[in-house]
Amino acid sequence: MSFTGGLEAGAFSGLVGSIVVSPVEMVKCTMQTSGRSFGSSRECLLYLLRSEGISGLYRGMFSTVVREIPSIAGQFAAYEYLKSAFLRYSGSERLSVPQVSVAGGLAGMLCWFVSYPQDIIKTRLQLDPTYKRRSRLDGGFSSCINDIYQRDGWKGFFRGLTPCLIRAYLANAIGFYIYEEVKSTIRKEQ
Amino acid sequence: MDFFSDLVCGSISGVGSCLSGFVLDTAKVKMQVERVGMIKCILNTMRNEGLAGLYRGVYYPLLTNPVVTALNFGVYEFYKKFKGQR
Numbered sequence: 487m488s489f490t491g492g493l494e495a496g497a498f499s500g501l502v503g504s505i506v507v508s509p510v511e512m513v514k515c516t517m518q519t520s521g522r523s524f525g526s527s528r529e530c531l532l533y534l535l536r537s538e539g540i541s542g543l544y545r546g547m548f549s550t551v552v553r554e555i556p557s558i559a560g561q562f563a564a565y566e567y568l569k570s571a572f573l574r575y576s577g578s579e580r581l582s583v584p585q586v587s588v589a590g591g592l593a594g595m596l597c598w599f600v601s602y603p604q605d606i607i608k609t610r611l612q613l614d615p616t617y618k619r620r621s622r623l624d625g626g627f628s629s630c631i632n633d634i635y636q637r638d639g640w641k642g643f644f645r646g647l648t649p650c651l652i653r654a655y656l657a658n659a660i661g662f663y664i665y666e667e668v669k670s671t672i673r674k675e676q
Numbered sequence: 677m678d679f680f681s682d683l684v685c686g687s688i689s690g691v692g693s694c695l696s697g698f699v700l701d702t703a704k705v706k707m708q709v710e711r712v713g714m715i716k717c718i719l720n721t722m723r724n725e726g727l728a729g730l731y732r733g734v735y736y737p738l739l740t741n742p743v744v745t746a747l748n749f750g751v752y753e754f755y756k757k758f759k760g761q762r
Contacts, residue, residue: 495755499748506744510736517733518705522725527735562752609708646707649714653697653704661693665749668685 492566496559501551503558508550509543512612519613538615545618546611548625553604557597564593565662580670583663590662591655598654603643605650607631682753683746690745694738699730 513531517524524530534543568589572581581589598605607630611617617626634642703717712720721729 491755491759492752494759495752496748499751502751503744503747506740510740513736514733515705518702519709521729527733530733531736558748562748606708609705613709645711646704649700649703649707653700656700657693657697660696661689661745664689664692665685668688669681672681672684 492563493559496557496562497555500554500558504547504551504554507554508547511550511608512543512545515609515612542615545615545625546608548627549604549608549611553601553608557601560597560600561593561658564596565589568592581666586663586666587659590665591659593662594654594658595651598647598650602647602650606634606643606645610634679750679754682750686746686749687742689749690742691738693745694734694741698734698737702730702732 512534513527516534517527517530520530524533531543538545569581569586572585572589573579576582576585607627610630610633611626617630620626620629638645699718702721703714706712706717706721707714718730725732
C-alpha cells in the first residue's frame, strides 16, 4: 500500500463517514458537557433537532471532515509502516499479539498529532452556536481559531491532548488486535 | 478475504475501541471547553454525577462507531487490494 493510496482511502472514508460522525459527535459532546440536563441521548437529539433543525445537527461539519481525513489516512499509513517494520525486525510471517497492539496503539496516537487542533475547533463550534452567526463563509472556523489563539496561544489547540492520547493508545491497541484476530479466524474458516 | 468479512472485523473492533476509552473521551471534551486538569476533571465528574456521568453520551457512538470503523477498514482493504502492490 503506497502512501498516496492510504491518503486516498482515508480521504474517501473520512468524507463519507463524516455524514454520520458529525451529528453523532454533536449529540455526544452536548451530553458530555451538559451535566444532568438530558435524561438520554435520544432526548438530547430530539431537543437539538427541535431547536436548531437538521442544519444545527451538522454544525461543525467542515471541522469534522478536516479532522477525519488526515486522522484516518494517518492511522492506516502509520499502522502499515509499523507493521512492516516489526515484521522486518522479527523476521517472522505474522505479528505477535503484543506487536499488533503496540503497532495499533502507536498508530492511533500518532494520527491525533495531525487532527487534534481540528478536534478542539469542532467541539467549540458544536457547543457554541454563536460562531456560526459570526461568519457565514466558513461556519465560524477561522474566528474559532482566532479565539483559541488569543486566549491560550498555540498551546490552546492541544488542551485535553493527554487523555486523548491515552485513550487513543488503549482503544487502538484493542481495536487493531481484535481486527487482526477476527480477520485470521475468518480466514481459517474459509 | 472478502469485503464483507473486512466489515465484520472493523465493526467488532469498533465496539471494543469505543467502550474501552469513553471515560477518557469525556475528560478530553470537558478539558477542551473549560480549564481543568485530567485527574481533577474525572474525579469531579464522578463526585457530581457518579459513574454514569463519565459514560454520558456513549449511546450513539456505541451504535455508530462499529459502522464507521467498518467503513474505514473496508475502504482501506478495498484500496489495498485494487491499488496496492501487495
